[in-house]
Amino acid sequence: MLLDHHFYLAPLQGFTDFAYRRCHHQLFRSVDEFYIPYLAIGPGQKIRNSQLRDCLPENNVGLPVVPQILCSNVDELRRLAQEVAQMGYSKLNLNLGCPYPMATKRGRGTGLLEKSEQLKGVLDTLFSDFDFSVSVKFRSGMTDEQTILKQFELLQKYPFEKLIYHPRTAKQLYKGTANRELFAQLAAQSDKPLVYNGDISSKDDLDEIRQLVPNQKEWMIGRGVLSDPLLIDRLKGKTISEQEALQLKMQFHKQLLEAYRATYQDDGHVLIKMKQFWSYFANSFPNPAKTYKPIKKASKLARFLEIYPAISQKSI
Ligand SMILES: Cc1cc2nc3c(=O)[nH]c(=O)nc-3n(C[C@H](O)[C@H](O)[C@H](O)COP(=O)(O)O)c2cc1C
Structure with missing residues (x-):
């Protein structure tokens, strides 16, 4: 440690x-x-x-x-x-x-x-x-x-x-x-x-x-x-199980999303922000390119909101 x-x-x-x-x-x-x-x-x-x-x-x-x-x-x-x-x-x-x-x-x-x-x-x-x-x-x-x-x-x-x-x-x-x-x-x-x-x-x-x-x-x-x-x-040197890590990562990004939704009136702005974050965040998933692709393609915040919880399910 x-x-x-x-x-x-x-x-x-x-x-x-x-x-x-x-x-x-x-x-x-x-x-x-x-x-x-x-x-x-x-x-x-x-x-x-x-x-x-x-x-x-x-x-x-x-x-x-x-x-x-x-x-x-x-x-x-x-x-x-x-x-x-x-x-x-x-x-x-x-x-x-x-x-x-x-x-x-x-x-x-x-x-x-x-x-x-x-x-x-x-x-x-x-x-x-x-x-x-x-x-x-x-x-x-x-x-x-x-x-x-x-x-x-x-x-x-x-x-x-x-x-x-x-x-x-x-x-x-x-x-x-x-x-x-x-x-x-x-x-x-x-x-x-x-x-x-x-x-x-x-x-x-x-x-x-x-x-x-x-x-x-x-x-x-x-x-x-x-x-x-x-x-x-x-x-x-902290030991974190994969399951726990995934849960914490998703919680972190959910909180981040909520913070930006509270800050910006415009959904488009929130979507741009979240895409920027996920361009990095996807790297910590088993297949970064595959993880990021549907997020990058999302043209509306509503679509992003559908996709990103599913990512955590698929990755377990
Ligand atoms: C998108 C982006 C924005 C950055 N903004 C700043 C900044 O405001 N001030 C600064 O000193 N360095 C800035 N940097 C450099 C980082 O602080 C850091 O020195 C660099 O990314 C190398 O560290 P890393 O390999 O751990 O990312 C920025 C880097 C990136 C990629």
Whole structure:
């Protein structure tokens, strides 16, 4: 049993919102910290209402959440960090890993990781003008994974509470494999906790990484938990029968469905949401493609509601 290990839910914009976090925490209580998908300055210099709503303390009561910000310069940092401070949070995560050109071309995410001067400005301000316990989430670089070896020296100069590393370049997006050896190399150099993040979807994955970094005890997981909400329990060594797992998974998704039906008036919107979730969730069933196909084809929420309970019957 990995009782002294910590597991964090990765921020997944469009998926791990407060409805998801609440349902997961109510049913499983296995996540030590939920990282909220980023807040950023959007079109018209405004932070999207949906992002603000996701962060609001009243929507996260009883949840161990950490807000995240995505910024390119000191001005953006100040606005976003002030917003988070006003909400009363004491923890803040800085995103230096977003790989999408929309962000990186504006010097955000991995774009900021590569710009040492801007990055120094942002970090100096964050640590001098604010009172947060700060963590940072980053990738290896834009195209060259060796970039991180140099930029890590810069990151090490600041008093981060923890550093979270997803060992892929921005160019890779989510393709190829995460470079576990590079993680091990950086972990050996780090004088602060370095959280591992990337491609953990089974106990075998975790064990393989643990062979490279035997002392590793902090893990962040995203898509693996979307596919199997019980993954962290399984990684910790909890025994769950197939029958029990299926029942819990279906209960979880029923609660999620109810939460979205209560949030959105429009059935079409709820259907889109549920299809997105099932595109991952189907992976934890014996035949993912076959499980997802009828869900993908459902053109009305009513049809989805007919199909998805039947899936649990067939899979037993
Ligand atoms: C749909 C999607 C949305 C994401 N949104 C964010 C985000 O808001 N902030 C962030 O730091 N990373 C984001 N990520 C990256 C994840 O947090 C995580 O680093 C990545 O999925 C690798 O971990 P995994 O292999 O366990 O999923 C996102 C990834 C995906 C697939």
